[in-house]
Amino acid sequence: MITNDIEIRNLTELLKKRNLNTHKGDYGTIGIIGGSNGMEGSLLLAARAAIKIGAGKVLVGFTQNTTPFNIDFMQPELMLRTAYNLLKVDDITRIHTWVIGCGMGKNHQSINILNKAINKINNQFIVLDADALNIIAQNNLNLQESTNTLIITPHPKEAARLLKCTTLEIQSNRIQAAIELTKKYNSWTILKGYRTIVCSPENKILVSKNGNPGLASAGTGDVLAGMIGSLLTQSISIEQALPGAVWLHGAAAEYLANNNNGPIGMTASELPEAARKIRNQLCYN
């Protein structure tokens, strides 16, 4: 099996300057679903990351009956809805890329929303993260017939739930696990954890060499999911968007640590601004 490292010099699409005559429609609309009661933070982390990494518009859908708040005062650019509203016809066709699962919960309502999303969204990118993966594993959902391009982003325990094995088995052969997940779910796979793996449907393997233990804290995976969706909706090819997001996420952690804001006590909320700085520096300097 040939594996390659994720290297920024191969990710040229990420580093293109923006045209001067351009508008928000050129950078895509992303819909992010999750944030059940008590997990709203997870959804906001993903959504804030998506806008800071350059998405044109970010719509947020809470897996709750009503929106728990109507504005994110830290990021008022975000448009907050319920997941049910986001999945109505008017919106669904305007959204090019979806991220589903961050803090979504696994109750009856969340299962219903995930099923609705999978069945109603067609020919788009869908990033499936966190509880979306747990629901898929628990209910043995079959994604083989999906018309969408699926990207699954499990951490090792989620991967173990999906493959019905132990975390130890996943960790003892991570590349093989990524390949099996890709086959089982007819998807791209990002197997997270130290040395994150990106596996394409053709089983091309890329391995992350950056990042640090500052990323081992709650919510950093939500940020990664938002970043992946954001790059995809900006029309960066999937071959570059997935390793690109993983690279930027790791580089952001390194930047924060180099400035004494980690690895100890680094927070997920700090990653998007660091990633934004790095992308702009690479594009414009």
Ligand SMILES: NC(=O)C1=CN([C@@H]2O[C@H](COP(=O)(O)OP(=O)(O)OC[C@H]3O[C@@H](n4cnc5c(N)ncnc54)[C@H](OP(=O)(O)O)[C@@H]3O)[C@@H](O)[C@H]2O)[C@@H](O)CC1
């Ligand atoms: N602010 C919010 O609202 C936040 C909400 N969040 C939301 O919470 C929901 C539950 O997600 P979750 O990931 O916390 O729980 P879960 O799936 O049981 O996995 C945890 C266990 O997995 C394992 N494990 C993980 N990584 C591993 C590794 N590299 N290598 C090896 N093992 C590894 C490890 O297991 P252990 O070793 O302890 O047995 C760990 O204890 C989800 O929807 C998420 O979006 C969070 O995003 C946080 C911020």
Ligand SMILES: Nc1ncnc2c1ncn2[C@@H]1O[C@H](COP(=O)(O)OP(=O)(O)O)[C@@H](O)[C@H]1O
């Ligand atoms: N020691 C580490 N080195 C590099 N990256 C790490 C390390 N620990 C965690 N990460 C990264 O941090 C993120 C954690 O995601 P996840 O486990 O889904 O967290 P959460 O559910 O809390 O958001 C993943 O991208 C993972 O690869």
